Amino acid sequence: MKGRAHKYEKPNIDTDVIIPGPYLKIHEHKELAKHAMEGIDPDFPKKVSPGDLLLAGSNFGCGSSREHAPIALSVCGIKAILAPSFARIFYRNAIDGGYLLPIEIEESTMNKISDKDELEVDLEHNKITNLTKNEVYFMKPFPELIAKIVDAGGLMNFKFDKER
Amino acid sequence: MTITEKLLARASGKSKLSPDDVVFAKVDKVMMHDVSGPGVIKVFDELEKKGIKLEHIWDPDKVWITEDHFVPAADRISAENIITLSKWSKKYGIRKHFKYGLGQYGICHTLSHEEAMVLPGEVYVGGDSHTNTTGAIGAFAAGLGHTDIAYVLMTGQTWFKVPETLMFRLNGKKPDYVMAKDIILTIIGDIGTDGANYKTMQFSGDVIEHLEMEERLTLTNMTTEAGAKNGIIEPDAITDLYMRERTNAEYTHTVGDVDAEYSEIFSYEIDKIEPVVAKPFSPANISAVRELQEIEIDKAYIGSCTGAKLEDLRLSAKVLKGKKVKIRTEILPAAQSIYIKALKEGLIDIFTKAGAVVGPPTCGACCGAHMGVLGKNEICISTTNRNFPGRMGHVESKTYLASPLVVAASAITGKITDPRDI
């Protein structure tokens, strides 16, 4: 997985910022993507190219259980989010829905990466390579069961792959 | 084991569980509402496109549905979401669907206890982050997203990483005019909005032993704001009293072992707690009310699953009785049954005579949806649970979170006001 990083280092970026309340009644994924990160950067969807990564401060996705949040981010092109920690419902929505990967990194790693750096994520070796700066960082591996769900591409695939 | 570990062990068929174990657990009850429900239905629609059709759900009698976020239908899309949800629940034989304008209805986390939809000892998941609320009755209650709820509807199970438990011992005597809201805001101010991330917040101590159920529910409700997976209080005589007024259903008490391990124990002397508010833009941004007395506000809001239960309304009425509000004040009981009780007790009369508007039960402005959202630069004092940018309306509006007593007192003066000073 390779892409450019979009850095928003503020901690506690919450779901009201990622996709504000009035859009909760919308369930069309493409429509939601137009409003991704509207509370912090209304131009965000225009800046993202498919496959890009989001770099964020700790406790990313705190707040509500709205699955609209990982949906909006993923449909607008984000493949993975790198942050020191995630709010728990956001974390499991991202994984179970198979939308994007919430990857836990050290706070110091976050500080080393700059906005627009080109990164390569290697899930097999839990390694992140910064192609712009020529640096290598480590990511926290996923626990066993969660890694299996990630591999399957979400909880539903995990269930139906198993049954097949 | 702690109560949380025991409940998850029972549900996953294990004799022992420890923090960080990941298990599949059986779910006893599941809830979705007019925002999460259509999201869940969308997950099923997508599966159907892949050739996987939902013939029936795991157990229609363990599923219940509410209409609360965008009711009365805020606009055409909201109305259509409610129609979609109604058709779906009829098709799959769900009997407990609380419909707006059709007898009992209200905010999901309020109906959960008002209607005894969940019993002590059960494992309960809901498509809403404040599902934690219901842990006050001694159940494991946690919020999930659409895909996870869809999975539960198909299989009756979900996965959990067993959380560590943070124990909050609340001792001493609660001073007059201090509410559970002041206690939980003080705690969140201390541990931060990620202070309990992935963990359980459990409450005990002599304050809890005497705290009535609706106040306990305020504590567990806001564990979500500290990032907790669940909030919980062991069931006792107060729990039984509350449940017996609402249901005859059988249940048993599960409590933690005497040698249960808590990853951290926090002790609070409640005598020292005073009325507080959470300033914009974080529930952890706490100040004593008396330090902010000069701040002028535009609107007072008494509503939501956190702050519009019967006791919240009773205390607000005590402050507002015979007084006039100085700023726009909106009061929305959290469920129709609470509205009716408030009416019988004369509370609605007090509110309307004071000049406040009383609205129907709805999440409404709590999540910035409709019915009283804030405009640019508007300042609100509110009994709700979140004050992130844009939570109740415009991103440049401001919300101060407080107890119903503080909000009612502030409504009278137009400034942030300590109820002890009225």
Ligand code: SF4
């Ligand atoms: S009242 Fe507010 S916090 Fe409670 S369920 Fe509704 S939107 Fe969520």
